[in-house]
Amino acid sequence: MDQLIQTLIIGLANGLIFALVALGYTLVYGIIELINFAHGDVFMIGSVISYGLIAPKSSGGLGIFEITSGTPAPLMVIQILAVLVITVGLTALLNVAIERVAYRPLRNAPKLAPLISAIGMSFVLQNIGLIFAGPNQRTIDNIFPTTNLLSYFGINSVQLTVSQVFVGVVTVPLLFALTWFVAKTRQGRAMRATAQDPATAGLMGVDVNRTIAITFLIGGALAGAAGVVQILYNNVTVWNLGFRFGLNSFTAAVLGGIGNLKGAVLGALILGQVNALSDRYLQANWTNALVFAVLIAILVFRPTGLLGQQLADRA
């Protein structure tokens, strides 16, 4: 039982990181019906950037915000915030640039063209990651205290670490902020309108190009945040991290019903658990096969996902 709860906690942390990336897929699919293959790699670039900012020069980083487990807590919070802001800013701009270069010129092209363009962009980003981070895995030391927070409540059989809490503290507010943004703001309304019908939205005075750019901006920002969280939580990054992670997140988005924000989060949480449970109770080397099997089963039997579609009605 304790083991199961422990696994669920790990799965929850995984799922929250997936959720940030899955939202990027779902937003973009909802608005331009493109599976943005490069999105996982934007996440990878985010984690490489934050690696560079955090890791000391001795291990190949830039050492700008060299955070170690010895850093005093207030300074650490400020440094993490700084890393977040810089990484998120860079990946957001990167994603907008990707849209501008690789997708916007193909807005009226046959649908296969942007998909292949996205695959090409994914290759480009992976190679950029390879150039900056090298062919091998890059690791940083865990910066968080390893004490079990639950031991303060007298529970020792299940572990809840600071790094897991950190994942929640960063991701959950972002998820709520995004939901609020899309549901309540003027720009969010423009996004929903464009997702419904770009032509009509354009006639109604929505600047479609700008709305799509903002969608990519948000998606990139979330992917960057996920990159920071993942390097601080898993302490590892590598140039091809984006492919598998991206597929997991995309699966999550499809599971929830692509185009649907809440669905993406729900799907991500489920997928986080699938990963954790499979790692723990099945065998880690079957996990990827299981994830794909889930993806195929959903697409074949319930292509609209668990929550159907809300952001877009078209897919």
Added chain:
Amino acid sequence: MTASTIGTGPGAWFRHIGSTVAGLGQAYRAGLRDRPKRTVALSVLVAVLLLYPYVAHTWLAAFSRNVFPLPLPDDTVETFMTIFAIMAIGLNIVAGFAGLLDLGYVAFYAIGAYVAAFLASPHWATLGLNFIFLGNVDQGTPGVHLPFWIVVPVAVIVVATFGALLGAPTLRLRGDYLAIVTLGFGEIVPLVFKNLSQVTLSVVLGPLKISMDRVDLTGGVQGINPIDSPFLPFLNIKFDARAGFLPVYLGIFLLLIAVLVARNLEHSRIGRAWMAIREDETAAEMMGVNTVRTKLLAFALGASFAGIAGAYQASYLGATTSDFFDFSTSILVLIMIILGGIGNIWGVIMGAITLVFVNSTLLPYIGQQVQNYAPSLPNPAQYNFLILGVTLLLMMRFRPQGFLPSRQREAELTAHGLAHVEAEMGVPLDMDNTSVAPPGQSETGMDARAPETPDEARDL
């Protein structure tokens, strides 16, 4: 030729083949007369391509080694050119003719390779399974050993079956949903080969009892080796890595079969049905095309080419591991057909040859020269993916139809003795330059599924 000249029975078939071959000479003379430049250029190209493996191996390689380094593909690279060209032709059937985007084509390549490994290696000896039939091994060699010439047809049948099996669940899906599901299959299949190295299970099905205890089915991470090389009896030729340029010609032979089969399929009822589905699946169905059957045939027949390629690759290298078969290989083959001109058999072959050349010869060559003469510059081989990626981006932006796009099918008409159609036409034959979209992609794009509400189906 009129309908009455075609008789029935095998005799008529041989006569037809004979007259077709005889007609080739005639057609060639006609080509020489009507479009001399093109015909001569093509003849020279074909001759160079056919002679190159021999010439390169015998003279050019030594020249490049001793006198002046040139970016020359070696025997192995040339063999892989033929292997990838065969795969490109197969993927072109699925993605080019039928318009079904398959991002997991590597799965079939892997299955083909493992079929060869299962049927011609000592692998099963550990299970006490020893069987030799016409294999090029000494009697008493452990394991199963069938000759390559049996392995290939078996691989084709097995892979085609898997093609249909994996295709079946995707029949309702369109566009990028289909792409993702096939991608999933492409990831699962190599994982299965990688992971089934310690299978423990016990199943009782009525009288049939299966029980295994940590049985190595697939060789796991190490894969399976050694695999028997293709062997030509009488001439006593073993087509392995030490056989110089000979494996290239075996590859070319297999490639020619692939071209013939693909062309015959393209110019037939099934080829037209595939293209109709690609252009407008609903309309095709309304015109009497059995879309389920036709799509399954595309998956099965398209996959079978990867079966040939995989079986040959494994037999030629004498080994197979699941690492050969990852997503980037699927994408590589896809890039080959997009680069060459999706839908056009000759285009996709050129795409395959070009890409293997760039990947395996040109980039390493440039890297070597940079190392030699300007070691401070970065090695371009590191930018392999970058170059591929940028190529894709530029292609999609500026020439989405590829370098040799699918042409008007003029030859077919003349081949069937209907030259008068051509003669009566008031318009030139190559109309395809006016089109912006590559074939296979309607301008409106593809929707994910058949419309289900009256709203979506309004315009039907």
Added chain:
Amino acid sequence: MTAQGNSAASAGQAVLPENLLTRSVDDAALLVKARGVTKAFGGLTAVNNVDFDIPRGSIVSLIGPNGAGKTTFFNMITGYYVATAGEITFDGQAIVTRKGNKIRSLKPHEVTALGIGRTFQNIRLFGTMSALDNVRVGLNVHLKSRWWDSVLRTPSMLREEQATIAESLALLELVDLKDRADTWARNLPYGDQRRLEIARALATRPKLLLLDEPTAGMNNSETREMTDFIRKLRSEIGLTVLLIEHDMRVVMGISDRVTVLDHGEVIAEGRPAEVRANPRVIEAYLGRGAAEAQAQG
């Protein structure tokens, strides 16, 4: 070609009964018999309990305002939609039938094989295939050769291909497109595309031809040519035609019988002149439609 009027009884064509109303023609003389056909999409009932007969050799029109359910009805005959309730038989064979509590429908390609060809409201040709190959696709349903015949180029397959080309060229000639046989369908002018669609539908060797707004977007003379052509199809090939059309002059000039749908229900049926005079029809449709036709003309 001269218009011969509705009573054209040329060679091979049976004389139509006087009264063509649904439920008043013998089953033997019916090509299509639909009873209680209903189609609901979620809460919306697009077609509600429609009875509809098509007598052999007739030209029957289905009219009604936008969203009246005409195309939905078309799509149920062709097997594209499975009806929610009801039965449809074609030439004595069931297309839509009830098995226990379940409604069964033939698949579109099976319906095509039975002998129903159709065109589309928005032209749906195979754009990057030649005109000839578009027509040849229509013939596919009657071909016997299998894929291995294609691979091996067996004599039977080659003979079949030659026959296919000959038949397709004949059809292209019929629609005056023989000289464009090698042109990609999408490079043809609009009027040619409409005729090519009909040739493709004829290639399925239909007994019944369903035409969905065949004169949409055509000018007066093109429209006249098209109506003459439809009459010719009936008189020379003996086709039965079901027409969806917005242009009232076409409908009134060509139809043996007109059925009016509104909100998924039949509100009137009869000879063109009777329907034109029906107050319900005028209210639901004709008043506005006629006005529009006037304005366009």
